[in-house]
Amino acid sequence: MRIFRQLNWFFKEQWREYLGGVIALILVAICNVIPARVIGNVVDAISDHRVTSGWLAFWVGVMLIAAAAQYLLRFAWQRLIYGSSYVLERQLRGQLFAHYLNMDPTFYQKWRTGDLMAHATNDVEAVREVASYGILTLADSIITGGSMIIAMGMFVSWRLTLLTLIPLPLLVVLANRLGNKIHESYGKAQASFGDLNNKTQESVSGMRVLKSLGQEKADQEDFNRYVKRTFDANRRAYFWDALFNPATTLIMGLSYIIAIGVGGWMVIKQQLRVGQLVTMMTYLGELVWPLFAIGTLFNTLERGRASYDRISHLLNEKNHWQKPQSHLQISVPANLTVDVDQFGYEDSVEPVLHDIHFKVKPGEMVGIVGPTGGGKSTLMRLLIRDFDRYTGSIKLGKHDIREIAHDRYLANISYVPQTSFLFSTNIQDNLRFQDINAPLTQVQKSAQEAAIDKDIQQMPDQYETEVGQQGVSLSGGQQQRIAIGRALMKATPFLILDDPLSAVDAQTATTIEQNLRHHRDQSVIMVTSRLSTVQNADWVIVLNHGTIVQQGTPGELSQQPGWYQETLQLQKRHQQLEEDLNE
Ligand SMILES: Nc1ncnc2c1ncn2[C@@H]1O[C@H](COP(=O)(O)OP(=O)(O)OP(=O)(O)O)[C@@H](O)[C@H]1O
Numbered sequence: 001m002r003i004f005r006q007l008n009w010f011f012k013e014q015w016r017e018y019l020g021g022v023i024a025l026i027l028v029a030i031c032n033v034i035p036a037r038v039i040g041n042v043v044d045a046i047s048d049h050r051v052t053s054g055w056l057a058f059w060v061g062v063m064l065i066a067a068a069a070q071y072l073l074r075f076a077w078q079r080l081i082y083g084s085s086y087v088l089e090r091q092l093r094g095q096l097f098a099h100y101l102n103m104d105p106t107f108y109q110k111w112r113t114g115d116l117m118a119h120a121t122n123d124v125e126a127v128r129e130v131a132s133y134g135i136l137t138l139a140d141s142i143i144t145g146g147s148m149i150i151a152m153g154m155f156v157s158w159r160l161t162l163l164t165l166i167p168l169p170l171l172v173v174l175a176n177r178l179g180n181k182i183h184e185s186y187g188k189a190q191a192s193f194g195d196l197n198n199k200t201q202e203s204v205s206g207m208r209v210l211k212s213l214g215q216e217k218a219d220q221e222d223f224n225r226y227v228k229r230t231f232d233a234n235r236r237a238y239f240w241d242a243l244f245n246p247a248t249t250l251i252m253g254l255s256y257i258i259a260i261g262v263g264g265w266m267v268i269k270q271q272l273r274v275g276q277l278v279t280m281m282t283y284l285g286e287l288v289w290p291l292f293a294i295g296t297l298f299n300t301l302e303r304g305r306a307s308y309d310r311i312s313h314l315l316n317e318k319n320h321w322q323k324p325q326s327h328l329q330i331s332v333p334a335n336l337t338v339d340v341d342q343f344g345y346e347d348s349v350e351p352v353l354h355d356i357h358f359k360v361k362p363g364e365m366v367g368i369v370g371p372t373g374g375g376k377s378t379l380m381r382l383l384i385r386d387f388d389r390y391t392g393s394i395k396l397g398k399h400d401i402r403e404i405a406h407d408r409y410l411a412n413i414s415y416v417p418q419t420s421f422l423f424s425t426n427i428q429d430n431l432r433f434q435d436i437n438a439p440l441t442q443v444q445k446s447a448q449e450a451a452i453d454k455d456i457q458q459m460p461d462q463y464e465t466e467v468g469q470q471g472v473s474l475s476g477g478q479q480q481r482i483a484i485g486r487a488l489m490k491a492t493p494f495l496i497l498d499d500p501l502s503a504v505d506a507q508t509a510t511t512i513e514q515n516l517r518h519h520r521d522q523s524v525i526m527v528t529s530r531l532s533t534v535q536n537a538d539w540v541i542v543l544n545h546g547t548i549v550q551q552g553t554p555g556e557l558s559q560q561p562g563w564y565q566e567t568l569q570l571q572k573r574h575q576q577l578e579e580d581l582n583e
Helices: 002-006 008-013 015-047 053-102 105-110 113-155 158-165 169-205 207-212 216-268 274-315 376-383 406-410 427-431 440-449 453-457 476-488 506-518 554-559 563-582
Strands: 336-343 353-360 365-369 391-396 413-416 494-498 523-527 539-544 547-552
Touching (some): 002 113, 002 274, 015 053, 015 274, 053 274, 113 169, 113 274, 169 216, 169 274, 207 216, 216 274, 336 376, 376 494, 427 440, 427 476, 476 494, 476 506, 554 563
Parallel strands (some): 365 539, 413 494, 494 523
Antiparallel strands (some): 336 391
């Protein structure tokens, strides 16, 4: 019953609906008492030969009215109780999604997508069941069960009623014994379902790679293993469930035997009329549902409690961003001054970045280059505040960026990640994702700057062309340029690009670089693996093993022996070779 205490906040919010629902349930239970009593009366009247057509019509009328009232009352409680439970579902889903949006990358490194989806679907559903089916079964087992027992005692015989109720405490014992098993097995079934979700999500997202490597059969087998594990876990859960549910019927059967045996004997001894025995049996039949409800109630509450605990655990996870000073006002344009002494990921043995000092002035373009794994993307992630727990500082103007509210700081930055992500909508809406009402002229201007406008014009529906899930219908280079165009829609003081031109040819990359350089009033920080893209940058930084190993203007670096000079020469030779081959 702890789950009811946990959901107290919600029941307080919706108390009117639940009170109305329970009152309707009470009235249904009262109406439910009538038919059995009428049947008993009719049986006695028939055996006494005192049935008249008027008398019969009266009782048939009573039963019809009771049936009609029950219909209306059942409709009322369903609407009130089940309707409110969907409010709970909506609230929990909303809380979870808002929480997901508020979490930092550490959270997403810890939790797998499939688990997060399972929490937002299965677990929320299990909690909603508590607020609907749970409340119904609890109220019904008490109200209907109680009213049946009282009616049996009052209209038939208290002695016979008490005797027929003897087997029922067995049910409580059984519920206690099997409860833990049911709880445990449902937990495992949920976990397996989370794994299956992860597997499905990974296979669908990686379908192209999977097919290109000819791994369909192996993946199908792998998938089948997950399905089997989920199937087995669910089967075990239902095994315990299945043991429990028929037990309620068995215990009910015992009550029937007592009622028939003792009741029949009382009829013989003329302590009971036949009609009363018929009433008794009908009431006992009506007791099946409340007893069954007690059994299922236990499972519903256990599942709901486990799910609510999982949801609460997730909601209690805090992001690792430093608390900002709420009063801070930032004025831009301003310098971005990077002085990172040390940073490592949670599982890093050694620092991933150390001793990084440089400054980006308003309107400047800074190129970040270096060998793979040198720490370029990590540095960009600190600039966009994915992580706050480095030593040293990054300052915007005179303020440490960690003191500025997250959203207020990010409003100054447009960012293009290394792996472009497109939403499964059309090109126009992908480009104007930040401002869905932006006019087409503005969208086109950004697309021109990102050198994608010509490609779009040649597509069947131009800007209305659907890109498919994650942009599957576009080439890698087109996806990258749309991602750049999306960032260019926002006129921010800083533009951060994390090697977003890797799939774009050298000439187009240079065109984009020139557009960024000459048509926009932004500071640009560009990570690139192609040095020609930063040949016009104001400053270039070479990162290797997490620190700056060279820095200077592109001209200075090309004269200095080191990684930059070697790579530049190598890339120039490659380009020359390509041009020769194309001639
Ligand atoms: N989320 C992470 N958790 C733990 N370690 C990470 C994580 N991301 C990157 N690393 C490690 O940090 C180091 C720097 O990686 P980073 O991606 O910043 O390099 P990079 O210079 O951008 O490389 P590339 O040019 O290949 O993109 C690498 O050793 C990498 O394994």
